[in-house]
Amino acid sequence: MNLPSATACKNNQPTTTAPRLSLACLGVCCLLPILAGCGQTPAATFRPNMVESAKQRLQPEQEQQVATILEAMFGTPDNPVVLPETGLDIAKLRLAAGPVHSDIVGRKNGLFREHCSHCHGVTGDGMGPTAAFLNPYPRDYRPGWFKFKSTERADKPTHADLVTILNNGIYGTSMPSFELLGETKVDALVEYVKYLSMRGEAELSLMRYYFELDDEDEGKLPETRDFLIEEILLPVAERWQEAEDAVIEVPEMPEVDLTESIAMGKELFYGNKANCVKCHGVTALGDGQANDYDDWNKVVKQWSAELQSAHETSTSDMTSEERSEHRAWLAKSDRVLAGDALDPRTIQPRNLRQAIYRGGRRPLDLYYRIHAGINGAPMPAAAGTLSPDEIWHIVNYIRSLPYEFDGELGADRSMVARDRL
């Protein structure tokens, strides 16, 4: 089989070898690595947000305090805890959390680690083992930004929005569909994503709060209910709950001829009011703006630029104590940048001629995208600027783009349009 088991076999073997014994030994040798593997798996842990920690120049004991508070509020990957303020359902979370195993009635548990953590990581930081290979990178839930939803840009998605994403997958990215898992499992996974997101946001506000402490706090966050619940948890949890009642109202599509609507949409697309052309390009191939970053990548990008300039800062004015502190921080930050962050990548505006729409292809989905913009991405919200009718015209124009040939609109399509798909 392999080396370790062969050695193990030799040690167990009596000197006079009976064939039966040698066979039995062979069997045991095959099983040994498997048995050994089972017993030694370390318990899964949440990874701290090291980028934020380095940015905020947290001390090890402060990182420890954040970890302790978070464990009290949210538990561990194997044993999630929820406070009632989060509005989360612990039964659903238990189904999704923990290692992959079947419970006493044969129900599959550990769904998140079975289906999601490979890309999104156990922590939901978008840094699972496959993350670096994917483009775009898997979503990091921790800042609490979600792109494809039926609510306003700054709002959280509804539960149903996330269910839709899991069911449909995100065509154009590496996110596949999970619809065939069935409603219960998808529901549990969505609950767990919300849990990880709340935990991540709570971690961010805790880490950022050190900066706001007064001198007499001596660099320690207050561990009072008032602070942890009111200041940290509720502001996050409430926004998730508010989202459920904040779905954008969509007026009906105006009753104009489709060709006319498309023509008006086209005018808006290229015009100065909607300005779609600036990013999506004159050809609508998504080539109008090539060097922008989404908010997740921007965080890393800006921080690495800051770090670069910190490296160039002269240390001559510092006392020797300050200097060694500064150097330790730089060394830590370099480590974090290399090990806890993915290389920032630019975001490309959507190529609108492929008939691939990440957030869903229903006219309704496109309406939401234009109305609210895309949170975390450069796409701005048009609500208030464009009337609902105007948004509908743009939706119709965009939906015609994959089939537009030689500037002609209409039902008669050519092979060119077909081959593009």
Next chain:
Amino acid sequence: MVQPSLRRPLLTLLGSVLVALPVCAQAAEWGSISGRFVYDGDAPTPPKLTVDKDVDVCGKHNLVNEELIVGEDKGIANIVIFVRDRKIDVHPDLKATEPVVLDNLNCRFAPHVVFVQTGQDLLIKNSDPVGHNSNVATLKNPASNTLIPASGETKVTFRSDEAVPAAVTCNIHPWMKGWVVVRDNPYAAVTGEDGSFTIEKLPAGEVELQFWHEKAGYLDSMVINGKKTSVKRGRMDVEVEADGTDLGEMVLDASVFK
């Protein structure tokens, strides 16, 4: 069910209750704080920006990078000064009613840094003939990003204050950058071209000021009236006198802005 290691913080978490004090006391006397930030070194020339979008409109304004603006008299513009104290008496004259205006003017944000209070409207306008969008990257408040066509406008309000000023950018014109300072009291100021600032009608007594500049971050140390003063995390305690406190010349070394 709860593991022993979880018990302690949980208990603290659930156990103590903080009694909120009503803010009603009014100060007897009011005073102001003023000062002037001065650049120690040769005033740098702001580098020209690369304008590659809407060149026919934005290209004619000779746009420069406004990260660090030092006036002829060495005054440093766009330094943010605000009062850190969470509970502070507010002078009755200072009720914020008017919206604060941030204009997209000549393909730049005017003013470069705006100060707005929580609950107060920030009116983002567009006086340019081209369309803009204003991406406000707040941390505590939900970030917003709205499309603003020529001569359009949008309103943004903030629920809570921001510990660090938030950047405002335009995704259509990547060179555009401005800042929004969000506080929950009216006591903040941004230095003008000459580097001077005044915060008026503060309650007399000790307040904690905080100083920030977009390139330097929270200012660490400065020379005040010839004396090197360390201001950790940009913070400094100042006594507000009824007849006004003048901090005088606050000199910042060129290396601060490296």
Next chain:
Amino acid sequence: MRNRLAGLFWSLLFLAVPVLGVAVFAVAPSIDVWLPKDVSAHGKEIDSLFYFILALTGVVFIVTEMLLFWFIWKYDVAARGEEKATYIHGSHTLEVIWTIIPAVVMLFLAIYQMNAWADVKMRRPVMKPTVEVVARQFEWRLRYPGPDEELGTPDDLFLVNDLHVPVDEDVLVQLKSMDVLHSFFLPNLRIKQDAVPGMKIPVWFKATETGQYDLVCAELCGWGHYKMKGRITIESREDFDAWLEQKYREQEATQPNPQEDML
């Protein structure tokens, strides 16, 4: 004495191979690890080919294994004493025989299966694709051509993993891959075809029974290969059309929850 035991052990071990081998095949169908239920028009032919080859190889397997057992049993040193083995330098006749027999068998199989092969891989029904299947890591993206029967037009219907086809009709799948090699495997329809990036491969079949079956990937395509699972639903023409229409209506929704009006 111990040596005799060793000889016994080895010969019985070799005997166990054909015995257990045959036993596994005999028991397998009754514990449901045999061929999955065949619901395709061409499957019978494939299956009979399979049984034929199984029988052929089965006989050879049993004979070979029995010979092995017999030689070990018979020529055990402990039983026969120190008798010397005879040295033989090949046998031309034997070699010719054991070359010609398999060659004839192979040739026979090659000719015998030609019709089955042509049915599955060459005699494509003259029709437009029923559906386009795009394999990608790790899901099956589907595109139905819509009422105009033309792919690449605005009435296309886009779905994922949930393949529906009408029963008792020719179905033509246009198979593509977006990234790496996959294999489009419908066990119950006896269909397995590699999906190759850059190629549009036609796959056809006719289902004979309604029901829901697996669609899986049969080519190791990456870490999530084992999860690349879809579902095929075979249904009557009416159900199929109704399903297409409902899915299309959902895809064209301009308001949330349009399914409510449909109930």
